[in-house]
Amino acid sequence: MSHPTSHPDPEWAGCADGGEDEFVPPVPDAVDLVLESATMLAVFAAERLRRIEAMRREELAPILGRGSGAVEMAERSIRLELSAGMRVTEYAAGRLLLQADALVNRYPRALDALSGARITEKHAEIFVDLVDQVTPELRADIVDRAIALAEAEPVGTFRRGLRDLIARVESTTLEERHAAAVGGRRVVVESGADAMGLLLLHGPQVELHAIFGRATAMAKVIKATPGETRTLDQIRADIVADLLIDGTTEHLPAAASGIRASVVVTVPVLSLLDDDAAVAGDPPVVEGIGPIPLSRARELSGGDGKWMRVLTHPETAMVLSVGRDRYSPPAALQKLVKWRADRCMGPGCGMPASRCEVDHQIRWADQGETALENNAPLCKGHHLVKDNTDWVVTQLPGSGGALEWISPTGRRYVVQPERKVPVFHSAGASADDASSAPF
Ligand SMILES: [Zn+2]
Numbered sequence: 001m002s003h004p005t006s007h008p009d010p011e012w013a014g015c016a017d018g019g020e021d022e023f024v025p026p027v028p029d030a031v032d033l034v035l036e037s038a039t040m041l042a043v044f045a046a047e048r049l050r051r052i053e054a055m056r057r058e059e060l061a062p063i064l065g066r067g068s069g070a071v072e073m074a075e076r077s078i079r080l081e082l083s084a085g086m087r088v089t090e091y092a093a094g095r096l097l098l099q100a101d102a103l104v105n106r107y108p109r110a111l112d113a114l115s116g117a118r119i120t121e122k123h124a125e126i127f128v129d130l131v132d133q134v135t136p137e138l139r140a141d142i143v144d145r146a147i148a149l150a151e152a153e154p155v156g157t158f159r160r161g162l163r164d165l166i167a168r169v170e171s172t173t174l175e176e177r178h179a180a181a182v183g184g185r186r187v188v189v190e191s192g193a194d195a196m197g198l199l200l201l202h203g204p205q206v207e208l209h210a211i212f213g214r215a216t217a218m219a220k221v222i223k224a225t226p227g228e229t230r231t232l233d234q235i236r237a238d239i240v241a242d243l244l245i246d247g248t249t250e251h252l253p254a255a256a257s258g259i260r261a262s263v264v265v266t267v268p269v270l271s272l273l274d275d276d277a278a279v280a281g282d283p284p285v286v287e288g289i290g291p292i293p294l295s296r297a298r299e300l301s302g303g304d305g306k307w308m309r310v311l312t313h314p315e316t317a318m319v320l321s322v323g324r325d326r327y328s329p330p331a332a333l334q335k336l337v338k339w340r341a342d343r344c345m346g347p348g349c350g351m352p353a354s355r356c357e358v359d360h361q362i363r364w365a366d367q368g369e370t371a372l373e374n375n376a377p378l379c380k381g382h383h384l385v386k387d388n389t390d391w392v393v394t395q396l397p398g399s400g401g402a403l404e405w406i407s408p409t410g411r412r413y414v415v416q417p418e419r420k421v422p423v424f425h426s427a428g429a430s431a432d433d434a435s436s437a438p439f
Pocket of ligand 1: 378
């Protein structure tokens with residue numbers, strides 16, 4: 001390949017007017033070259049799926065109209081053909097066939113987005129996996145919004161956004177579906193190799209996260225005691241086993257025995273009071289889990305102190321800033337900063353905010369304030385990148401908490417917080433312009 005700056009065609013040079021106005025094509029940097037190959041991969045992935053679907057149709061054509069047994073055998077044969085030819089597992093070949101069928105026949109606009117490299121193959125895969133689970137009557141409501149989401153967001157954010165979108169569309173039936181699913185709760189032991197096995201508890205996610213969260217919090221206390229050599233995973237497993245066998249925490253260090261689970265549940269306050277408002281509004285959401293049935297949320301919100309309740313009400317009084325009086329945000333501000341973001345504000349990161357550190361975007365040492373408009377949660381990894389590399393991270397003024405990440409090569413990414421918190425401005429400033437600005 002010729003170098004992009006030296007054009008080999010002498011005619012081309014003649015086309016320019018000559019002199020200083022001569023067009024100089026921009027020189028792609030190393031990141032551009034990587035992105036260019038990623039674009040090619042997407043284009044080729046779409047083409048491969050089209051050809052896989054064409055192959056499937058061609059091989060199925062002769063047996064159309066015969067019984068389902070014949071079709072099933074033909075499909076097995078096609079899967080083996082594809083797996084042998086591509087030298088991938090039959091499972092992988094089967095996935096490709098399903099994806100191809102779905103994208104070509106049911107979601108052609110998503111396939112177009114892949115052909116145009118506006119989404120990646122991974123986006124397309126998640127799209128099919130999630131949208132296919134939606135009952136066909138509700139799909140029409142979701143497809144266009146899902147494609148727009150895929151075109152705008154990195155993979156992790158897209159997956160969460162699409163799940164939320166689907167849950168929101170389905171939330172009218174969430175109550176009944178959850179009630180039916182809860183009936184399937186059970187505990188199962190699976191035997192494994194080397195005299196080990198798995199204990200599986202299938203139950204409502206809220207409780208499971210509470211169990212895991214409590215075991216983790218206890219394990220961290222024990223891990224910090226002098227002489228402790230077990231890993232966090234090992235300690236957590238020992239704690240759960242001890243609790244289930246003995247049912248007490250008396251043998252644990254005093255600091256670990258009082259720990260109770262904490263789950264953050266966000267409920268639109270009107271939903272708690274009024275059924276009509278509940279139907280119209282957003283469903284209640286549990287941090288790290290997603291929407292839950294309203295009846296569950298009402299139960300949790302009225303329950304005891306181990307649930308942190310954030311009621312989304314426009315008139316809620318909030319601590320917005322403590323200026324430069326103190327470096328470490330007071331508990332209420334920390335909660336608000338984390339609640340607003342819900343997750344690490346690193347590009348595409350999914351780490352729940354409860355496990356993040358609160359970062360000052362303008363560093364304390366550089367006169368940054370401890371305030372909602374200068375604080376955001378970052379996981380350890382993203383915090384390190386922000387503080388120790390040439391990435392430049394800024395909270396966009398008036399955006400309600402959006403972070404702008406400028407890469408060392410000058411590329412710009414904007415991470416939006418999960419929720420909006422009212423921002424108060426002096427007269428003349430407009431918050432809406434900034435918060436609704438496109439990437
Ligand atoms: Zn992160």
